[in-house]
Amino acid sequence: MTTAGRIQFDEWADLYAQRVETMRTSAVRDLFAAASRSDIISLSGGMPDIRYLPLVEVSEVVKRAVLEEGIAGLQYGDTKGREETKRVAAMLMRDQGIHASTENITITAGGQQALSLLGMTFINPGDNIITEGPTYLGALQAFSAFQPTVHTIEFDDDGMRMDLLEAKLKELGPRGAKFIYTIPTFQNPGGVTMSLGRRKRLLELAREYRIPVIEDDPYGRLRFEGEHVPCLRTMDDEVIYISTISKVFAPGLRTGWIFAPSPIMQKVNMIKQGADLCGSALNQVIAEHYFNDTDWRGTLNTMRERYQVRRDAMLAALDEFFPPEAKWTRPTGGFFVWVTLPKYVNTPQMLSVALEAGVTFVPGDGCYPSGSGKGMNAMRIAFCYEEPEALREAIRRLSLVIEERLALYRAFIDAGVLEAE
Amino acid sequence: MTTAGRIQFDEWADLYAQRVETMRTSAVRDLFAAASRSDIISLSGGMPDIRYLPLVEVSEVVKRAVLEEGIAGLQYGDTKGREETKRVAAMLMRDQGIHASTENITITAGGQQALSLLGMTFINPGDNIITEGPTYLGALQAFSAFQPTVHTIEFDDDGMRMDLLEAKLKELGPRGAKFIYTIPTFQNPGGVTMSLGRRKRLLELAREYRIPVIEDDPYGRLRFEGEHVPCLRTMDDEVIYISTISKVFAPGLRTGWIFAPSPIMQKVNMIKQGADLCGSALNQVIAEHYFNDTDWRGTLNTMRERYQVRRDAMLAALDEFFPPEAKWTRPTGGFFVWVTLPKYVNTPQMLSVALEAGVTFVPGDGCYPSGSGKGMNAMRIAFCYEEPEALREAIRRLSLVIEERLALYRAFIDAGVLEAE
Numbered sequence: 001m002t003t004a005g006r007i008q009f010d011e012w013a014d015l016y017a018q019r020v021e022t023m024r025t026s027a028v029r030d031l032f033a034a035a036s037r038s039d040i041i042s043l044s045g046g047m048p049d050i051r052y053l054p055l056v057e058v059s060e061v062v063k064r065a066v067l068e069e070g071i072a073g074l075q076y077g078d079t080k081g082r083e084e085t086k087r088v089a090a091m092l093m094r095d096q097g098i099h100a101s102t103e104n105i106t107i108t109a110g111g112q113q114a115l116s117l118l119g120m121t122f123i124n125p126g127d128n129i130i131t132e133g134p135t136y137l138g139a140l141q142a143f144s145a146f147q148p149t150v151h152t153i154e155f156d157d158d159g160m161r162m163d164l165l166e167a168k169l170k171e172l173g174p175r176g177a178k179f180i181y182t183i184p185t186f187q188n189p190g191g192v193t194m195s196l197g198r199r200k201r202l203l204e205l206a207r208e209y210r211i212p213v214i215e216d217d218p219y220g221r222l223r224f225e226g227e228h229v230p231c232l233r234t235m236d237d238e239v240i241y242i243s244t245i246s247k248v249f250a251p252g253l254r255t256g257w258i259f260a261p262s263p264i265m266q267k268v269n270m271i272k273q274g275a276d277l278c279g280s281a282l283n284q285v286i287a288e289h290y291f292n293d294t295d296w297r298g299t300l301n302t303m304r305e306r307y308q309v310r311r312d313a314m315l316a317a318l319d320e321f322f323p324p325e326a327k328w329t330r331p332t333g334g335f336f337v338w339v340t341l342p343k344y345v346n347t348p349q350m351l352s353v354a355l356e357a358g359v360t361f362v363p364g365d366g367c368y369p370s371g372s373g374k375g376m377n378a379m380r381i382a383f384c385y386e387e388p389e390a391l392r393e394a395i396r397r398l399s400l401v402i403e404e405r406l407a408l409y410r411a412f413i414d415a416g417v418l419e420a421e
Numbered sequence: 422m423t424t425a426g427r428i429q430f431d432e433w434a435d436l437y438a439q440r441v442e443t444m445r446t447s448a449v450r451d452l453f454a455a456a457s458r459s460d461i462i463s464l465s466g467g468m469p470d471i472r473y474l475p476l477v478e479v480s481e482v483v484k485r486a487v488l489e490e491g492i493a494g495l496q497y498g499d500t501k502g503r504e505e506t507k508r509v510a511a512m513l514m515r516d517q518g519i520h521a522s523t524e525n526i527t528i529t530a531g532g533q534q535a536l537s538l539l540g541m542t543f544i545n546p547g548d549n550i551i552t553e554g555p556t557y558l559g560a561l562q563a564f565s566a567f568q569p570t571v572h573t574i575e576f577d578d579d580g581m582r583m584d585l586l587e588a589k590l591k592e593l594g595p596r597g598a599k600f601i602y603t604i605p606t607f608q609n610p611g612g613v614t615m616s617l618g619r620r621k622r623l624l625e626l627a628r629e630y631r632i633p634v635i636e637d638d639p640y641g642r643l644r645f646e647g648e649h650v651p652c653l654r655t656m657d658d659e660v661i662y663i664s665t666i667s668k669v670f671a672p673g674l675r676t677g678w679i680f681a682p683s684p685i686m687q688k689v690n691m692i693k694q695g696a697d698l699c700g701s702a703l704n705q706v707i708a709e710h711y712f713n714d715t716d717w718r719g720t721l722n723t724m725r726e727r728y729q730v731r732r733d734a735m736l737a738a739l740d741e742f743f744p745p746e747a748k749w750t751r752p753t754g755g756f757f758v759w760v761t762l763p764k765y766v767n768t769p770q771m772l773s774v775a776l777e778a779g780v781t782f783v784p785g786d787g788c789y790p791s792g793s794g795k796g797m798n799a800m801r802i803a804f805c806y807e808e809p810e811a812l813r814e815a816i817r818r819l820s821l822v823i824e825e826r827l828a829l830y831r832a833f834i835d836a837g838v839l840e841a842e
Contacts, residue, residue: 010684012633015599017545017567020688023695050495058495059487062703066480074471074479074671109530112698120566124438141695145541146438178436212433250495252702263431267441274444274562275696277533281673282483283701 018125019145024370041394043381044360046188046335048247052302057294064293065285077281079273081107081257085284088291089257092248096220097234098241100259106269109279111218111244111256115142117275118179118214118240118258121267123148128177130168132160134338134367134375136188136216139181148178150369157329159184159194162201169209179212179240184232186219186334189367189380193332196229203236212264214240218247219334221300224308226332233259240264247335248300249290253283307335313388314381317395323406325421335384338364341377341402342421344409348376350401359397439546440566445791462815464802465781467609467756469668473723478715485714486706498702500694502528502678506705509712510678513669517641518655519662521680527690530700532639532665532677536563538696539600539635539661539679542688544569549598551589553581555759555788555796557609557637560602569599571790578750580605580615583622590630600633600661605653607640607755610788610801614753617650624657633685635661639668639677642721644754645729654680661685668756669721670711674704728756734809735802738816744827746842756805759785761798762823763842765830768800771822780818 065073072082080086086102093100108114115138123129123146131139133152140150151172153164160182169176182202184194194202206213215232220243233241244256258268290296314337318328328339341347348363364378381398383391412418486494493503501507507523514521529535536559544550544567552560554573561571572593574585581603590597603623605615615623627634636653641664654662665677679689711717735758739749749760762768768784775782785799802819804812833839 011631012682012685014596015543015633016688017541017543017548020542020691023691045497047497051492053491053495055487055491058491059484062487063480063484066476066483070474070476070479071472072673074474074673076466076468076667076672109697109700113696116696120438121441122436122438127438138695138698143695145692145695175435210432212436246497250703251497252493252495254697254699254701261433264433267437270441270444271566274559274564274566275534275537276530276675277559278675279530280675280701280704282671282707283704286703 019147022147022370023141023144040355040358040360041386041390041397042360043383043386043391043394043398044362045385046382047385048251049303049306049385050250052306053250054294054299058290061289061294062286065282065289069285073282073285075281077278077284079278080269081105081279082281082284082288084288085255086257088288089243089259091291092243092245093241093259096217096231098231098259104262104265105257105259106265106272107279107284108256108258108272109254109276110246110251111216111242112138112142113254113275114242114244114256114258115139115216116145117268117271118242119143119146119148120271120275121264122178128172130165130177130180130211132182132187132190134189134364134378134380135181136183137362137366139216140367140369143181144370151177152368152372152374155187155190155192157192159187159192159198160202162198162205165202166205169205169211172209174209175211176209177211179214180206181214181216182232183216183218185217185229186222186331186336188219188334189336189362189364190338191329191331191334191336192338193229199229199232199235203232203239207236212238212240214242217241217243221248222304222307222335223333224304224311237261245287249287249296253287254280255283255287307384310383310386310388310391313391314383314395317392321396321399323399323403325406326402335382337381337383339379339381341379342406342409343377344418345377345402345405347379350405354398354401357397357401359394359401361398440568443568443791444562444565461776461779461781462807462811462818463781464804464807464812464815464819465783466806467803468806469672470724470727470806471671473727474671475715475720479711482710482715483707486703486710490706494703494706496702498699498705500699501690502526502700503702503705503709505709506676507678509709510664510680512712513664513666514662514680517638517652519652519680525683525686526678526680527686527693528700528705529677529679529693530675530697531667531672532637532663533559533563534675534696535663535665535677535679536560536637537566538689538692539663540564540567540569541692541696542685543599549593551586551598551601551632553603553608553611555610555785555799555801556602557604558783558787560637561788561790564602565791572598573789573793573795576608576611576613578613580608580613580619581623583619583626586623587626590626590632595630596632597630598632600635601627602635602637603653604637604639606638606650607643607752607757609640609755610757610783610785611759612750612752612755612757613759614650620650620653620656624653624660628657633659633661635663638662638664640755642669643725643728643756645725645732647753658682666708670708670717674708675701676704676708728805731804731807731809731812734812735804735816738813742817742820744820744824746827747823756803758802758804760800760802762800763827763830764798765839766798766823766826768798771826775819775822778818778822780815780822782819
């Protein structure tokens with residue numbers, strides 16, 4: 001074989017752990033490379049738009065951080081994180097109505113490590129876990145390393161459907177799942193927010209079936225309109241709460257946290273020792289200075305206003321350009337809109353055509369457990385990163401790609417070969 | 422019960438994953454709290470002494486990093502790390518004689534995450550792995566999350582004993598272990614360096630039994646005397662090489678790396694997506710500036726000279742104060758000395774007495790797999806962090822604690838109740 005020198009035979013193929021077979025890489029991450037083409041408008045990434053951060057001020061913050069606390073910042077630190085950083089996390093939670101003692105907070109490498117550590121703490125191969133469906137694809141990746149059976153519960157405009165959750169819990173029985181994972185506010189990818197009534201019902205059901213709840217809250221501060229809905233954690237001290245500074249300051253600092261009852265935190269901290277010994281003390285010092293010494297609330301307000309304008313632009317463009325067969329959510333905060341197309345449209349296949357047309361999105365199947373066959377006719381589109389005009393153009397381009405598909409199927413339907421939905 | 426309000430019953434006890442039962446926290450990490458008492462001299466931590474880093478220069482480096490590359494540094498980054506950071510890793514490896522393409526390098530959150538990711542990539546519960554015994558306790562923690570059976574191979578002054586390794590490989594058979602993990606140069610905790618002859622033999626045996634080798638090389642640049650011994654990776658392209666900037670610049674940046682054949686890296690990168698999405702881009706930018714724009718070699722030389730003076734001080738103090746029954750290694754680089762005491766001395770029990778006497782060390786059992794019963798009469802003492810005078814005083818204090826124990830046992834031996842070793 002003439003290509004033998006270039007194709008690397010994997011002589012280790014029989015040595016990998018079983019988890020490697022069932023895991024998959026994220027289509028989103030794989031898309032980042034493609035999305036660097038300058039003519040492509042990205043609706044795929046959930047990246048905060050930090051272009052407007054006050055960089056000169058931040059540069060002074062980091063300089064001061066090194067001068068004042070450089071030795072502590074550059075040395076190994078506590079596995080659980082710096083006390084001062086935990087105080088910042090406690091302050092951010094207090095704004096959300098959660099009163100936390102720093103003792104039960106652990107600083108993690110972003111929300112992603114929090115998910116990975118919780119997966120590692122709770123999941124044996126084959127264990128049941130419950131999530132919204134669709135849900136955050138990074139959570140599915142984090143959990144899948146520990147080989148759970150993932151049960152997904154649909155949402156509607158009021159969040160996770162409690163009738164479906166109750167039916168699933170009945171099926172699985174008390175203690176029948178390791179945890180219920182939810183993003184109740186401005187869900188990823190749905191953009192929907194769980195109503196107060198459903199939140200109360202969720203907690204009731206979790207108590208009745210004795211299953212822990214993980215509340216993931218990265219977007220809670222990014223509300224554009226309407227009333228704040230209380231966090232699950234404010235209504236039940238046993239909720240495991242995770243959040244991050246990625247969406248309110250900067251993801252590049254990889255600073256998130258877990259706040260949970262102390263027996264759980266003890267296990268999480270033990271697991272974290274093995275995973276990374278400790279997080280970056282320097283990043284924590286920088287985060288402390290940012291939240292203690294700058295007008296971060298003002299900066300965040302500016303960012304939130306920008307996101308709101310973009311959300312408006314995206315929804316207006318969807319109304320203007322998208323075909324009547326498409327349905328989408330109307331988020332009141334966060335980063336994402338979830339679009340559902342007729343079931344004969346295959347969004348994973350459509351992605352390459354969209355790329356050629358200069359627009360990217362996240363095919364919906366990535367937001368469901370691998371192999372479930374769900375989400376193939378759906379997509380996540382993010383309004384957080386592009387300017388309003390670019391968003392309008394992206395939606396226009398995307399609508400043409402969709403129209404092309406629909407036209408074909410409409411012809412089939414007209415010919416009686418396919419049934420209309 | 423009147424204390425019910427203070428003792429928290431763990432109602433989740435039946436929900437944790439099996440791995441949680443077999444893992445344990447590191448005595449070293451738990452000691453950090455105790456070691457903050459100012460009258461205690463710590464021989465326990467493997468912390469580089471970064472007090473002499475040029476902080477003003479570093480503060481300018483980080484300020485520039487934010488001004489010039491702030492947006493990239495504060496945003497999400499590539500799971501595998503920044504190309505520029507990988508180039509720094511490649512440069513550091515080139516100094517060690519390893520020629521690496523950046524394509525097969527992934528930047529990790531320190532060497533610890535590298536170990537955790539490799540454990541996650543290879544280990545199913547019950548799988549055999551082979552390590553030196555004693556070995557790095559953080560590696561045992563990282564691997565133990567995936568529930569391997571750990572087989573330890575003793576070392577002598579020339580490193581891991583190949584006769585014992587060969588016997589073990591014979592017992593386990595071809596492909597009978599997932600990997601052989603070794604710290605060949607200035608081993609942690611042993612301080613010993615594997616001879617060139619043994620390195621060659623190790624690679625021969627690994628090939629014969631078709632078992633991957635993980636070479637962990639955090640201390641390779643910290644040689645005080647003698648000839649550099651080539652890295653395993655320079656002699657065999659299939660070796661998985663991991664290192665870190667923790668000991669040559671700063672652990673607080675949590676920047677290490679894995680360099681391995683591309684099929685392995687593909688799996689590692691997939692695993693890493695779930696574990697943390699990406700590392701801190703800001704820390705990577707800072708590392709790039711440090712290694713590209715400052716006289717880091719000069720700074721490292723100064724640090725190495727300090728470590729050498731401390732090694733000399735520790736060995737001199739051991740010669741002066743330690744009893745004839747004690748044996749210890751004489752490292753030519755790195756951070757650690759490994760002390761072996763008569764088998765009736767129990768170092769884990771001795772630790773609290775030593776703490777009272779104002780000195781800490783790592784009891785040897787922590788450097789063996791949990792429950793092995795090994796290392797109970799040994800200890801790791803680090804010379805990296807304290808000044809020469811403090812090291813001398815610490816060894817003097819420690820010798821008194823040991824003498825007290827020995828005196829008791831000598832009396833038993835004299836009385837014929839115990840046998841001399």
